[in-house]
Amino acid sequence: MTAAARHGFTVNLSILFGELPLLERPAAAAAAGFTAAELWWPFGDRHDPPQAELDALRKAFTDAGVRLTGLNLLDDLGRGARGTVSVPSERERFRANVPVAAELAASLGATALNALYGNRVDGVEPAEQDALALEHLVLAARAAHGIGAVLLIEALNRAESPHYPLVTAAAAAEVVDRVNAATGLGNARLLCDLYHLARNGEDLAAVIDTHADRIGHVQIADHPGRNEPGTGGLDFEDLFARLTAAGYRGPIGLEYRPSTGVSADSFGWLPRGLRAAG
Numbered sequence: 001m002t003a004a005a006r007h008g009f010t011v012n013l014s015i016l017f018g019e020l021p022l023l024e025r026p027a028a029a030a031a032a033g034f035t036a037a038e039l040w041w042p043f044g045d046r047h048d049p050p051q052a053e054l055d056a057l058r059k060a061f062t063d064a065g066v067r068l069t070g071l072n073l074l075d076d077l078g079r080g081a082r083g084t085v086s087v088p089s090e091r092e093r094f095r096a097n098v099p100v101a102a103e104l105a106a107s108l109g110a111t112a113l114n115a116l117y118g119n120r121v122d123g124v125e126p127a128e129q130d131a132l133a134l135e136h137l138v139l140a141a142r143a144a145h146g147i148g149a150v151l152l153i154e155a156l157n158r159a160e161s162p163h164y165p166l167v168t169a170a171a172a173a174e175v176v177d178r179v180n181a182a183t184g185l186g187n188a189r190l191l192c193d194l195y196h197l198a199r200n201g202e203d204l205a206a207v208i209d210t211h212a213d214r215i216g217h218v219q220i221a222d223h224p225g226r227n228e229p230g231t232g233g234l235d236f237e238d239l240f241a242r243l244t245a246a247g248y249r250g251p252i253g254l255e256y257r258p259s260t261g262v263s264a265d266s267f268g269w270l271p272r273g274l275r276a277a278g
Contacts, residue, residue: 003240004252004270008278010069012219012255014040014077017263023056026064032264036277037061038070038112038253045076047097054104061108068108069251069277070152070217073101073115073140082156082164083116085140086133088124094136098143106147112217113144114152114191117175119163126165137179137188145185150216153179154191157199167200169207173214189216193255198223198234205242212246221256228266231259251277 011017011034017025022042029037042057043049061068074084074097084090084097105113117133120126137151144151155172156164166172172190179188192215194204208215220239222232229236240252258266267275 003237003244004274006244007240007249008036008251009034009270009275010036010038010251010253010277012039012253013037014042015255015257016266019261019263023060026060026066028264030064030066032267033272033275034066034277035275036067036069036251038110039068040072040077041075041097041101044078047074047093048100054100058104058107067277068105068110070112070114070253071101071105071110073097073113075116081119082161083118085115085136086118086129086165087121088129088132089121090118091132091136095139098140102143102147102149105149110147111149112152112189113140113149114154114217115140116154116156117164117166119161120165129165133175134178134182137175138182141179141183141185141188145183145187150187150189151179152189152191152216154193155196155200156193157196159199169197169202169211173211176214190214191217191219193219194234194239195219195221195223195226195255204234204239208239208242208246208248212248215243215246215248215250217250217253218243218248219253219255221254225259226257227259228254228256229269 011029013025017028084094141151153172153175155166158167176188176190180186222229222234225232
């Protein structure tokens with residue numbers, strides 16, 4: 001895969017190596033040749049986990065020699081939440097989580113925080129949720145700026161996240177623009193997850209060409225199936241080349257489920273020499 005040689009890679013340890021306990025995953029990623037990893041919020045619904053657990057996670061990364069490149073803010077994906085940014089009942093927990101997540105991210109070298117927008121809530125007007133989301137995203141963007149990071153905003157797919165309102169690249173990019181206009185910092189960026197966009201039926205080449213100046217990170221899984229490249233129908237050679245031509249120079253996040261259930265066996269598509277983050 002020659003186009004892949006122009007991009008480093010970071011492995012999402014919330015989905016890959018999920019067959020191992022969390023604290024063993026950084027070492028497993030290092031053994032597979034990766035030098036960088038990213039995480040969904042790794043503490044479930046605990047917005048402010050005990051210091052001992054934060055320290056243990058830091059130690060797992062530093063002992064493995066793996067840098068954390070990106071971290072989700074409070075998302076609680078395990079119970080079907082899709083972020084907490086726009087959810088009124090999560091206001092206090094989200095606001096308390098931001099400095100905790102930012103400190104953890106900064107201590108491990110992360111340069112991106114990902115703020116999933118949150119599901120629509122019955123009985124709450126969408127406009128009210130959107131206003132709250134902007135307030136919280138401004139807060140998160142300022143926290144990200146304080147650690148030299150970008151704030152990522154992501155579109156998900158309708159089939160898996162039917163109550164999530166950002167289901168097109170254009171919708172997520174519009175939020176990016178609103179946040180940047182409100183903060184003046186310019187550090188809100190689009191998380192371009194090619195799997196979610198493909199499942200929504202978007203033209204991936206057009207997304208890359210249209211939103212290249214807003215893309216802050218790219219994540220991949222093949223479609224259909226959400227497994228490793230080569231198991232579905234996406235042409236990653238072409239997509240990586242298009243990203244390069246559009247000016248994207250950041251890493252590619254591997255956020256797929258291994259087709260055999262064994263993560264270490266799912267990297268045959270990517271030569272070992274290309275797995276380092278660069």
